[in-house]
Amino acid sequence: MNTTRLIIVAVGGQGNLLASSILGEAALLSNIPVRMSEIHGMAQRGGVVESAMLFGDGASTVISDGEADVLVGFEPSETLRALKKCNKDTVVVTNLAPLPPFTVAIGKGVYPDLAKLQELIRAKTGKLIAVDAMELAKQAGSTLAVNMVLLGATMQTGKIPVSPENVKEAIRTKVKQAFVEINLKAFELGFAAARTGRS
Amino acid sequence: MHKLLAGQSARRMFLLGNEAIARGAVEAGLAVGATYPGTPSSEISNALFEMSRESDLYFEYSANEKVALEVAAAAACSGLRSMAIMKHVGLNVAADPLLTLAYLGVKGGMVVVTADDPLMFSSQNEQDNRYYGKLAGIPVLEPSSVEEAKEMVRYAFDLSEKVGEPVLFRTTTRINHSTGVVTPGELLPVKTTGDFEKDPFRWVPIPAVARNLHVKLLKNLEEAKRLSETCGYNFTVGGGTWGIICNGVSYNYVSDGIKDLGIEDRVRILRIGFSHPLPEKLIKTFLAGCEKVLVVEEGEPYMEEAVKAFAQEEGLTIPIKGKAPDLLSRLYEFDPAMVRKAMAAYFGVSYTPAVLPDLSDIPEIPQRPPNLCAGCSHRASFYIVKKAAEGMQTIYPSDIGCYTLGILPPLEMADYLLCMGSSLGAGCGFSKSTDKKVISFIGDSTFFHSGIPGLINAIFNNHNMTLVILDNGTTAMTGHQPNPGVDMSTLNLSGYGRVSIEEVVRGVGAPFVTVIQPLKVKKSIEAVREALAFKGVSVVISRQICTLYAKALKLDSKRTFRISDRCKGHRNCIDELGCPAFFSKDGKVQIDAGLCAGCAVCAQICPENAIIPAKD
Ligand code: SF4
Ligand code: SF4
Numbered sequence: 001m002n003t004t005r006l007i008i009v010a011v012g013g014q015g016n017l018l019a020s021s022i023l024g025e026a027a028l029l030s031n032i033p034v035r036m037s038e039i040h041g042m043a044q045r046g047g048v049v050e051s052a053m054l055f056g057d058g059a060s061t062v063i064s065d066g067e068a069d070v071l072v073g074f075e076p077s078e079t080l081r082a083l084k085k086c087n088k089d090t091v092v093v094t095n096l097a098p099l100p101p102f103t104v105a106i107g108k109g110v111y112p113d114l115a116k117l118q119e120l121i122r123a124k125t126g127k128l129i130a131v132d133a134m135e136l137a138k139q140a141g142s143t144l145a146v147n148m149v150l151l152g153a154t155m156q157t158g159k160i161p162v163s164p165e166n167v168k169e170a171i172r173t174k175v176k177q178a179f180v181e182i183n184l185k186a187f188e189l190g191f192a193a194a195r196t197g198r199s
Numbered sequence: 200m201h202k203l204l205a206g207q208s209a210r211r212m213f214l215l216g217n218e219a220i221a222r223g224a225v226e227a228g229l230a231v232g233a234t235y236p237g238t239p240s241s242e243i244s245n246a247l248f249e250m251s252r253e254s255d256l257y258f259e260y261s262a263n264e265k266v267a268l269e270v271a272a273a274a275a276c277s278g279l280r281s282m283a284i285m286k287h288v289g290l291n292v293a294a295d296p297l298l299t300l301a302y303l304g305v306k307g308g309m310v311v312v313t314a315d316d317p318l319m320f321s322s323q324n325e326q327d328n329r330y331y332g333k334l335a336g337i338p339v340l341e342p343s344s345v346e347e348a349k350e351m352v353r354y355a356f357d358l359s360e361k362v363g364e365p366v367l368f369r370t371t372t373r374i375n376h377s378t379g380v381v382t383p384g385e386l387l388p389v390k391t392t393g394d395f396e397k398d399p400f401r402w403v404p405i406p407a408v409a410r411n412l413h414v415k416l417l418k419n420l421e422e423a424k425r426l427s428e429t430c431g432y433n434f435t436v437g438g439g440t441w442g443i444i445c446n447g448v449s450y451n452y453v454s455d456g457i458k459d460l461g462i463e464d465r466v467r468i469l470r471i472g473f474s475h476p477l478p479e480k481l482i483k484t485f486l487a488g489c490e491k492v493l494v495v496e497e498g499e500p501y502m503e504e505a506v507k508a509f510a511q512e513e514g515l516t517i518p519i520k521g522k523a524p525d526l527l528s529r530l531y532e533f534d535p536a537m538v539r540k541a542m543a544a545y546f547g548v549s550y551t552p553a554v555l556p557d558l559s560d561i562p563e564i565p566q567r568p569p570n571l572c573a574g575c576s577h578r579a580s581f582y583i584v585k586k587a588a589e590g591m592q593t594i595y596p597s598d599i600g601c602y603t604l605g606i607l608p609p610l611e612m613a614d615y616l617l618c619m620g621s622s623l624g625a626g627c628g629f630s631k632s633t634d635k636k637v638i639s640f641i642g643d644s645t646f647f648h649s650g651i652p653g654l655i656n657a658i659f660n661n662h663n664m665t666l667v668i669l670d671n672g673t674t675a676m677t678g679h680q681p682n683p684g685v686d687m688s689t690l691n692l693s694g695y696g697r698v699s700i701e702e703v704v705r706g707v708g709a710p711f712v713t714v715i716q717p718l719k720v721k722k723s724i725e726a727v728r729e730a731l732a733f734k735g736v737s738v739v740i741s742r743q744i745c746t747l748y749a750k751a752l753k754l755d756s757k758r759t760f761r762i763s764d765r766c767k768g769h770r771n772c773i774d775e776l777g778c779p780a781f782f783s784k785d786g787k788v789q790i791d792a793g794l795c796a797g798c799a800v801c802a803q804i805c806p807e808n809a810i811i812p813a814k815d
Pocket of ligand 2: 780800801
């Protein structure tokens with residue numbers, strides 16, 4: 001079986017660790033070999049959190065530069081920063097709702113222009129799916145469901161060798177009971193939005 | 200029930216490496232565990248501590264790694280299975296007992312986990328702790344994957360009992376923080392009560408005894424070597440004449456790489472999982488069948504040097520390489536492409552690397568360094584000390600914890616750091632070596648860990664310095680583990696004592712002690728000024744619970760602040776405090792209500808009193 005390499009980048013607190021563990025659980029349900037590594041030492045202090053997930057054959061749990069099949073960015077400038085992980089065929093899914101880092105507030109940097117950012121990613125990769133995950137999460141009923149919107153959009157690409165049904169099943173088992181409905185709705189909204197490429 | 204206590208019949212689990220290690224220890228019938236938390240090892244201890252509350256396991260957060268190792272050593276000498284868990288630099292702290300424990304040996308199986316951190320994701324150095332195995336003369340095991348880690352921990356206990364020595368279980372961050380599919384195994388019963396048989400000529404290494412014990416250690420080491428030769432964790436795959444010797448995660452990169460390069464039938468791999476003592480005969484036999492050999496290991500050329508020595512003894516002149524400018528580095532961690540490239544270059548295989556996107560036209564992306572949380576009491580303490588020290592020439596020795604992040608602008612309150620507790624020792628040195636005012640910062644957990652001897656030194660030698668103890672009631676950096684100053688009843692845990700930092704400081708005779716409440720800015724600045732004016736050792740205890748921890752315990756204030764239209768745009772709040780809840784919009788400072796923790800510190804420093812409680 002071929003290896004599919006997925007990178008998820010996010011800012012601490014955006015819930016990407018839950019998203020990746022749901023994907024892992026779904027792979028387990030689908031009987032697909034899965035491995036993952038995460039760098040989350042300072043996640044809670046507003047730093048960048050990166051997960052690398054590998055589906056299929058192989059042993060490595062790390063993805064080298066230029067070798068991601070799918071890149072999912074929970075924050076637009078972080079998607080751009082992770083572009084070195086991509087190649088001309090990579091499918092990129094990005095949230096369009098920015099969380100400017102504090103360095104911008106203290107005048108040590110300028111937040112990139114969102115239109116230009118998308119143009120750059122589009123030019124250098126296979127495909128870009130951009131959704132305002134914050135807006136869709138609100139529609140689903142909670143701003144905390146950004147992770148599920150992006151998970152839905154990622155599954156819509158068809159690049160992850162796991163069925164959307166198994167992902168939903170994993171959501172049901174991994175998410176607190178009270179939030180399951182909102183999370184499933186967010187997943188569906190993300191999935192649908194990815195079809196059109198925009199929200 | 201804790202998910203890691205599930206029986207053998209439980210279905211396969213998707214586990215973090217650290218959870219797999221904890222599960223392996225529980226499967227092996229671990230009776231006593233002790234730790235001082237440190238990334239990337241902390242989740243092993245978190246899991247064991249949780250499990251200890253619903254099983255026969257005894258687990259403790261010790262004051263430091265040396266104590267943790269001694270606790271585990273005594274348990275193992277009493278015939279129980281024990282484990283001491285720490286990050287790589289923690290083993291420096293525990294090295295003193297470890298090196299003599301090797302002389303004494305153990306009865307029950309004892310495993311010392313050292314979690315190394317290549318690339319220093321959350322550490323001050325990337326030392327390679329395999330050398331501790333060599334230095335102490337004890338076995339070292341190194342897993343390559345999460346699944347293997349669980350099995351190998353079980354084996355480590357058996358090995359320790361067979362050899363009569365503690366076993367060093369060495370991981371790297373990419374094992375600890377990788378996740379994989381693990382099949383639960385049988386849970387061995389826990390032997391909870393041991394017996395210590397008095398035998399001073401075995402357990403008390405006065406010189407005459409130690410001389411005999413060293414002989415015994417070398418014998419045990421011989422036995423370990425014999426076991427290493429036939430251990431299933433040292434194995435060969437493939438059958439070509441190009442040899443690769445590798446360990447840990449490098450083995451994964453090698454296995455994937457030879458497939459990518461299509462050289463599976465040319466390469467023979469020797470995977471070393473039992474890396475001290477190295478299986479000399481096995482390696483020599485392996486070398487004899489190779490025309491050239493590449494050693495792939497992160498960190499230092501630990502295996503490479505040994506392999507070259509073995510080749511020399513055999514009179515083999517085949518090329519053996521590893522660390523070289525055009526091959527593999529001693530720096531940082533490896534990745535699949537790096538290892539693939541080195542293999543292709545060394546064996547002369549053509550290969551087209553992935554084409555990286557051209558990033559030359561990407562605008563500069565603003566950095567996103569980790570930052571003290573919104574409302575973190577350390578930020579307030581730093582601001583207070585900075586204001587109190589205005590006009591003074593200062594040096595700020597720092598220590599290990601969240602507050603090390605005070606290094607960043609706009610606070611810039613960390614000037615020198617070596618290791619846990621160094622703010623005190625180095626502070627003493629600076630006070631004698633310069634004319635500047637020395638103000639050292641240390642957290643509560645770090646103070647208990649190794650700050651106290653430095654304070655005693657400062658008092659005894661009458662150094663002129665101020666120590667600020669940032670007491671936020673938890674070990675915040677590694678995920679809020681308890682420390683001796685924590686009131687364990689807030690965690691619904693009974694049967695614990697509690698040590699008061701103030702009483703310790705007064706008890707060792709600090710001539711000036713003051714306690715501040717850092718969220719009261721003005722009053723605190725006055726108190727710190729007095730402390731700074733004192734000649735000799737002055738101690739400021741800045742007491743305020745960690746904001747993130749308070750949130751987790753639901754003890755947070757729930758209020759937030761906003762900037763009213765009285766704001767005249769001085770930007771003191773953003774430029775001097777730098778709370779991450781601030782942002783600028785259309786040139787105006789605003790507060791993100793979702794981030795604001797309601798500490799009210801910014802409200803106290805705004806010259807226009809423009810920052811006010813938000814009413815919803
Ligand atoms: S975790 Fe606690 S101590 Fe650490 S930065 Fe956040 S509030 Fe401060
Ligand atoms: S009150 Fe001010 S300093 Fe405190 S968390 Fe809120 S914005 Fe930050």
